[in-house]
Amino acid sequence: MKISVIASGSNGNCCLIENNSSSVLVDAGKSGREIESRMGKLGKSLEDVNGIILTHAHHDHVAGAGVLSKRFGIPLYMANETYAGTKLKLGKIEMKMFSVNKSFKIGSLRIKPVITSHNVSSCGFVFGKFGIFTDTGIVTKQMERTIPKLNGVLLESNHDIDMVINGHYPAFLKKWILSDEGHLSNIHASSLIQEKGKKLSLVLLGHLSGNNNSPDVAKNTFEKLVKRKIEYAVCSRDEESGSWSL
Numbered sequence: 001m002k003i004s005v006i007a008s009g010s011n012g013n014c015c016l017i018e019n020n021s022s023s024v025l026v027d028a029g030k031s032g033r034e035i036e037s038r039m040g041k042l043g044k045s046l047e048d049v050n051g052i053i054l055t056h057a058h059h060d061h062v063a064g065a066g067v068l069s070k071r072f073g074i075p076l077y078m079a080n081e082t083y084a085g086t087k088l089k090l091g092k093i094e095m096k097m098f099s100v101n102k103s104f105k106i107g108s109l110r111i112k113p114v115i116t117s118h119n120v121s122s123c124g125f126v127f128g129k130f131g132i133f134t135d136t137g138i139v140t141k142q143m144e145r146t147i148p149k150l151n152g153v154l155l156e157s158n159h160d161i162d163m164v165i166n167g168h169y170p171a172f173l174k175k176w177i178l179s180d181e182g183h184l185s186n187i188h189a190s191s192l193i194q195e196k197g198k199k200l201s202l203v204l205l206g207h208l209s210g211n212n213n214s215p216d217v218a219k220n221t222f223e224k225l226v227k228r229k230i231e232y233a234v235c236s237r238d239e240e241s242g243s244w245s246l
């Protein structure tokens with residue numbers, strides 16, 4: 001299996017998962033043009049993508065989904081309740097609904113949704129031994145059960161708690177970020193890896209905030225809290241991060 005991080009951050013998310021015969025985009029939270037260009041730099045083509053699946057309906061996950069789906073004839077997969085929240089002018093595209101409680105297949109890729117705590121029917125996804133979990137205020141029971149079985153994750157490491165508290169965001173926004181339906185902090189992400197990720201050989205820290213985090217701060221927290229030797233990378237907010245095999 002190959003994982004390519006096209007975009008990751010509170011300013012846009014998109015990740016390509018491929019096996020030998022099938023290929024899926026998780027979220028498309030940049031403009032269609034930007035996603036196409038970044039994929040090109042990694043030697044990937046949207047012509048080969050069999051489906052776009054959405055974790056939830058926030059702009060940083062859906063911005064280019066409708067355009068790409070239409071332009072390349074790629075079916076768009078989302079949870080039933082997510083559709084109501086997209087407010088996307090989707091036009092004529094092929095839409096497929098899934099239930100967050102049930103696995104489904106796109107080509108030969110089996111996809112298991114894992115419930116997160118963030119938005120209506122928000123979820124992460126597991127592909128075999130690899131999981132994507134971003135946008136969750138807490139580590140849900142389902143995540144806790146799933147992570148010990150995985151060899152690789154793309155995990156949200158959104159903010160440094162002190163940077164949020166001491167930062168310039170309005171009080172309501174700070175409260176939401178730190179709430180159970182907000183985002184996962186560096187400490188929460190790295191503690192989860194240390195405590196539950198016994199089989200992990202690859203960790204990609206993603207969905208970093210631009211104002212309340214930095215790659216160095218996320219990296220330092222990870223290195224302080226995670227005591228095992230694991231290949232890891234902090235995903236870039238500004239460009240494609242690269243491809244990894246698992």
Ligand SMILES: [Zn+2]
Pocket residue numbers: 009010013058060061135207
């Ligand atoms: Zn997000």
Ligand SMILES: [Zn+2]
Pocket residue numbers: 056058118119135
């Ligand atoms: Zn979100």
